[in-house]
Amino acid sequence: MKLPKETKSGHGKWYGDACGTAFAMEVIGERWALLIVRELMFGALRFSDLRAGMPGISAKVLTERLAGLEAAGVLIRRKLAPPAAGQVYELTAWGYAAETAIMEMGRWAAMSCAHDPTLPLSPASLMMSFRTMFDPALADGLEADLGFVVAGQAFRATVRTDSLKIRRTPAEGAQAILHAPAAPLVAAHVYGDVPLAELAAVRVEGDATVLARFVASVKLPPKIG
Amino acid sequence: MKLPKETKSGHGKWYGDACGTAFAMEVIGERWALLIVRELMFGALRFSDLRAGMPGISAKVLTERLAGLEAAGVLIRRKLAPPAAGQVYELTAWGYAAETAIMEMGRWAAMSCAHDPTLPLSPASLMMSFRTMFDPALADGLEADLGFVVAGQAFRATVRTDSLKIRRTPAEGAQAILHAPAAPLVAAHVYGDVPLAELAAVRVEGDATVLARFVASVKLPPKIG
DNA sequence: CAGAATCCCATTCGATACTG
DNA sequence: CAGTATCGAATGGGATTCTG
Numbered sequence: 001m002k003l004p005k006e007t008k009s010g011h012g013k014w015y016g017d018a019c020g021t022a023f024a025m026e027v028i029g030e031r032w033a034l035l036i037v038r039e040l041m042f043g044a045l046r047f048s049d050l051r052a053g054m055p056g057i058s059a060k061v062l063t064e065r066l067a068g069l070e071a072a073g074v075l076i077r078r079k080l081a082p083p084a085a086g087q088v089y090e091l092t093a094w095g096y097a098a099e100t101a102i103m104e105m106g107r108w109a110a111m112s113c114a115h116d117p118t119l120p121l122s123p124a125s126l127m128m129s130f131r132t133m134f135d136p137a138l139a140d141g142l143e144a145d146l147g148f149v150v151a152g153q154a155f156r157a158t159v160r161t162d163s164l165k166i167r168r169t170p171a172e173g174a175q176a177i178l179h180a181p182a183a184p185l186v187a188a189h190v191y192g193d194v195p196l197a198e199l200a201a202v203r204v205e206g207d208a209t210v211l212a213r214f215v216a217s218v219k220l221p222p223k224i225g
Numbered sequence: 226m227k228l229p230k231e232t233k234s235g236h237g238k239w240y241g242d243a244c245g246t247a248f249a250m251e252v253i254g255e256r257w258a259l260l261i262v263r264e265l266m267f268g269a270l271r272f273s274d275l276r277a278g279m280p281g282i283s284a285k286v287l288t289e290r291l292a293g294l295e296a297a298g299v300l301i302r303r304k305l306a307p308p309a310a311g312q313v314y315e316l317t318a319w320g321y322a323a324e325t326a327i328m329e330m331g332r333w334a335a336m337s338c339a340h341d342p343t344l345p346l347s348p349a350s351l352m353m354s355f356r357t358m359f360d361p362a363l364a365d366g367l368e369a370d371l372g373f374v375v376a377g378q379a380f381r382a383t384v385r386t387d388s389l390k391i392r393r394t395p396a397e398g399a400q401a402i403l404h405a406p407a408a409p410l411v412a413a414h415v416y417g418d419v420p421l422a423e424l425a426a427v428r429v430e431g432d433a434t435v436l437a438r439f440v441a442s443v444k445l446p447p448k449i450g
Numbered sequence: 451c452a453g454a455a456t457c458c459c460a461t462t463c464g465a466t467a468c469t470g
Numbered sequence: 471c472a473g474t475a476t477c478g479a480a481t482g483g484g485a486t487t488c489t490g
Contacts, residue, residue: 014256016281018409019350020331020357023340025259031239031482034250047452056241058484063453073339073450086452094337094450101329106245108326112319114298115248125244132245184243225298225319256463272472283464288473311471 027072028098032057033065034105037091037098039124040075042155043168044090053122074098103132112225117191121183123150127166129187130157130218134164139217144210147171149179150186159214176206190215252297253323257282258290259330262316262323264349265300267380268393269315278347299323328357337450342416346408348375352391354412355382355443359389364442369435372396374404375411384439401431415440 015022028034032054039045039053051062066089069075074095079087091098106129109115127148144159149171156169171177180186180202188194189202196202204211240247253259257279264270264278276287291314294300299320304312316323331354334340352373369384374396381394396402405411405427413419414427421427429436 015260015279016344017260017279017350018342018344018346018412019260019263020334020340020354021263021327021350022260023337024330024334025254027334027337029250029254029256029259031254034254035240035242035244035247038244038246054240054242059453060455060485061483064483066453073337092450094333097336097449098333101326101333102246104326104329105249108319108323109245109249109252111322112248112252112298115245117243119241119243121243125242125246129245187243224322225317281464284473285465285475286463289462 024101027069027074030065030068032061033069034102036062036065036069036089037074037095038102038128039122040089040091041096041099041102042124042127042166044078044088046086046088050089053124055120069095099131102128106132107221110220111223113223114225117187117220118184121187123148123153123155123183126150126183126186127155127157129191131164131166133191133218133220135217135219136162138219139213142210142213142217144176144214145174146211146214147174147177148186149177150183151181157214159217174206176204176208176211178211179203179205190218191220249326252294252299255290255293257286258294259327261287261290261294261314262299262320263327263353264347265314265316266321266324266327267349267352267391269303269313271311271313275314278349280345294320324356327353331357332446336446336448338448339450342412342445343409346412348373348378348380348408351375351408351411352380352382354416356389356391358416358443358445360442360444361387363444364438367435367438367442369401369439370399371436371439372399372402373411374402375408376406382439384442399431401429401433401436403436404428404430415443416445 014026017023028037035054036050039050047062051057051059066075066077070077073092075089075091077087078090139159139161141161142159143161146157146159148155148157154169154171155166156171156174158165178186180199185199185202189196189199196204239251242248253262260279261275264275270278272287276282276284291300291302295302298317300314300316302312303315364384364386366386367384368386371382371384373380373382379394379396380391381396381399383390403411405424410424410427414421414424421429
């Protein structure tokens with residue numbers, strides 16, 4: 001007697017367990033699946049943009065995962081309006097609701113000594129780390145409208161006294177805009193305390209003081225493992 | 226050219242990504258790994274106890290996962306004091322720190338319509354769901370010391386005005402003790418609103434009123450997917 | 451460029467049998 | 471009870487090719 005195969009792909013096939021954690025792992029536990037959700041967390045992306053954020057994933061696997069996540073209700077595929085050809089992948093409301101879980105996993109991982117923060121990092125990962133590590137107590141009342149242009153991807157961060165919102169939106173008009181060719185450089189400054197002066201490729205446009213206050217409000221947790 | 230294999234087992238071999246979420250998935254994203262952590266969350270267990278909580282896992286895979294999780298620093302194997310033979314597996318401080326992430330994943334999964342809460346459930350899963358779904362606002366100031374004996378496993382829950390602690394400890398002396406032969410029966414009462422009177426196999430010992438107040442303070446989130 | 455289809459090998463899994 | 475050893479089957483995933 002074999003266990004039921006059920007949907008044959010995507011979910012419901014592994015654990016047969018009512019535990020929510022088990023169900024979550026069936027949906028987002030396959031290799032790459034959670035990273036796809038991470039990449040989409042700040043807004044819809046096209047196939048090739050997704051690949052760019054996940055070096056190492058193959059077209060086949062990305063196609064399979066996108067189909068699985070769509071079947072599970074995590075994301076939908078949406079056709080772009082006529083002028084722009086092609087389509088984008090966008091999280092559903094439930095997909096966006098995974099953000100808390102993703103952040104808690106990231107926070108947990110950051111507590112391990114084995115976690116290597118010097119590896120490559122996608123722009124979306126960097127932004128997600130800001131959301132995770134933002135501490136209103138450190139922000140000390142900061143309210144700001146910041147832009148980040150990292151590896152060609154633009155994000156807009158809105159800092160309020162007790163919240164931080166980030167979305168994929170052009171940075172024009174922000175109080176301060178940080179331009180960097182790659183995310184690890186920004187991480188070296190924010191988390192590794194490397195002064196901006198030592199990072200020739202990173203440029204700040206606008207109010208550097210506001211940006212510095214933001215950087216001071218983002219901090220990694222202590223290591224416990 | 227191939228990607229680096231690195232540790233050959235356990236972690237660091239998949240994504241090569243500084244993103245904490247990616248690292249977390251390398252540690253606990255393998256099949257069954259997170260469920261092992263879940264089972265251990267309330268205290269150390271032996272090999273066979275772990276198998277009992279995860280119907281479907283084979284001895285081989287359990288052995289492999291335990292070795293991987295030990296190598297990653299999530300758990301340690303500890304020899305029992307002489308009177309009791311054998312050894313147990315116990316989470317490290319970092320392993321216990323995964324609880325928040327596990328709960329957030331469970332909360333997220335519970336928001337999906339596709340989540341089937343009628344599947345089998347281990348006692349540890351049930352307790353974890355209590356921790357996840359406990360709402361101090363619904364508890365309305367309840368302070369209590371409760372026992373749960375489910376499928377032969379005993380847990381002790383301490384309810385405070387704004388917290389709920391649970392650990393694997395004999396239930397003797399609690400204000401109320403709920404005895405049930407299997408976890409799904411308890412879930413049917415707590416989350417499915419099936420009256421205790423209809424569950425002949427479930428028995429309450431002690432102050433049923435206190436238990437009822439606890440049950441009223443545990444609630445599933447609304448469905449959004 | 452987006453993504454489906456095919457091929458093929460490495461890994462992984464589950465079942466069973468076996469051992470201290 | 472607590473694993474280990476072995477083996478056949480299933481799956482996974484990279485490379486390549488093909489299509490709109």
